[in-house]
Amino acid sequence: GAVVSQHPSRVICKSGTSVKIECRSLDFQATTMFWYRQFPKQSLMLMATSNEGSKATYEQGVEKDKFLINHASLTLSTLTVTSAHPEDSSFYICSARVLPRRGGKNTEAFFGQGTRLTVV
Amino acid sequence: GIQVEQSPPDLILQEGANSTLRCNFSDSVNNLQWFHQNPWGQLINLFYIPSGTKQNGRLSATTVATERYSLLYISSSQTTDSGVYFCAVRESQGGSEKLVFGKGTKLTVNP
Numbered sequence: 460g461a462v463v464s465q466h467p468s469r470v471i472c473k474s475g476t477s478v479k480i481e482c483r484s485l486d487f488q489a490t491t492m493f494w495y496r497q498f499p500k501q502s503l504m505l506m507a508t509s510n511e512g513s514k515a516t517y518e519q520g521v522e523k524d525k526f527l528i529n530h531a532s533l534t535l536s537t538l539t540v541t542s543a544h545p546e547d548s549s550f551y552i553c554s555a556r557v558l559p560r561r562g563g564k565n566t567e568a569f570f571g572q573g574t575r576l577t578v579v
Numbered sequence: 580g581i582q583v584e585q586s587p588p589d590l591i592l593q594e595g596a597n598s599t600l601r602c603n604f605s606d607s608v609n610n611l612q613w614f615h616q617n618p619w620g621q622l623i624n625l626f627y628i629p630s631g632t633k634q635n636g637r638l639s640a641t642t643v644a645t646e647r648y649s650l651l652y653i654s655s656s657q658t659t660d661s662g663v664y665f666c667a668v669r670e671s672q673g674g675s676e677k678l679v680f681g682k683g684t685k686l687t688v689n690p
Contacts (some may be wrong), residue, residue: 460624491676493676493677493678497620501682502681502682502683503665503667503680504680505677505678505679508676550620552620552622556676566610566627567610567612567624567627568610568667569624570614570622572619572620572621573619573621573622575620
């Protein structure tokens with residue numbers, strides 16, 4: 460299957476600082492990537508859809524200025540948690556979908572390893 | 580939006596036992612995937628199965644799209660099968676590309 464690489468896997472930062480998380484598709488191009496957040500013992504909740512060359516689409520209730528998303532190339536999307544606070548501590552995971560072949564419509568999504576953010 | 584329900588929420592098995600996990604969804608879908616989340620949080624792709632039946636070793640899955648459910652079968656379970664199993668779907672309507680996840684089934688396989 461396709462490989463999505465996410466970095467860092469774990470980060471601890473101080474309150475008020477910003478943290479950048481990278482998501483790369485290693486062996487395919489992804490015009491669209493997705494950022495999810497997962498609280499302990501809960502499911503994955505979509506935060507935003509990252510579109511190459513255009514603005515991200517955020518889900519209701521997600522602060523755009525808090526979670527900055529940049530998708531500058533077909534293989535890289537970044538999520539920056541700005542002015543982080545302890546309540547931002549969570550597991551963040553990205554996903555990318557392989558572009559469908561000619562005539563195809565829907566394809567499988569692959570996920571990065573996730574980033575465990577702890578804000579102290 | 581589409582609703583995804585998984586059952587059971589928790590499942591405890593003895594090694595060697597078989598199990599069936601279920602995923603119900605409230606609307607028509609054009610994508611359905613099953614994942615296994617390991618203890619480190621990594622989501623492992625198990626099946627991409629918007630319809631039909633697939634098998635991979637001890638695991639198999641069936642999606643009956645017209646009746647809006649999917650089943651994941653685990654045979655001869657092993658302790659390494661422990662973890663959380665998620666079902667995720669993409670709605671057919673509206674053109675949305677996002678996957679909506681169920682709440683998962685936490686599987687514990689005891690030796």
